[in-house]
Amino acid sequence: DAGVTQSPTHLIKTRGQQVTLRCSPKSGHDTVSWYQQALGQGPQFIFQYYEEEERQRGNFPDRFSGHQFPNYSSELNVNALLLGDSALYLCASSLLLVQETQYFGPGTRLLVL
Template identity: 90%
Template sequence: DAGVTQSPTHLIKTRGQQVTLRCSPKSGHDTVSWYQQALGQGPQFIFQYYEEEERQRGNFPDRFSGHQFPNYSSELNVNALLLGDSALYLCASRGPTKNYEQYFGPGTRLTVT
């Protein structure tokens, strides 16, 4: 049973560019959340997708957008990259279980130069 997978593993971009990160949820999971983790800090919630719609959003600007596909996989898009967007981006998925536990993927390390 594959867990949550993310691609790419690492990415280097220049300020002003755009980036797309991808996530495939754990088998049987239908809800995908994205988190940003800056170095030395705890993860911060970006948004969550369920049934191909954004259900909840954290305190992130509109430069951050996402999408969920019919197979439950998801993309995170960031436009007009800033140096401060450099971070580990984590995808988490969960299924319809009582404890609502979220399972995290290995992350994508984004460096903006």
């Protein structure tokens, strides 16, 4: 049973560029949440997708957008990258209507120069 997978594992971009990160949820899961984790901090909620719709959103600017596909996989897009966007981006999958936790993928480490 495959767990949550993310790609790429590492990424280096320059300020102003755009980036797309990808996530495949755990088999059987229908909900994908994205988190940003800065060095030394806890994960911060970006948004959550269910049935291809953004269901919840954290306190992040519109530069952060996402998408969920019919196969439940998801993408996170960040436009006009800033130095402060450098972080570990984590994808977590879950079942929306089940009292269970969220399972995290290995993350994508983004460095903005």
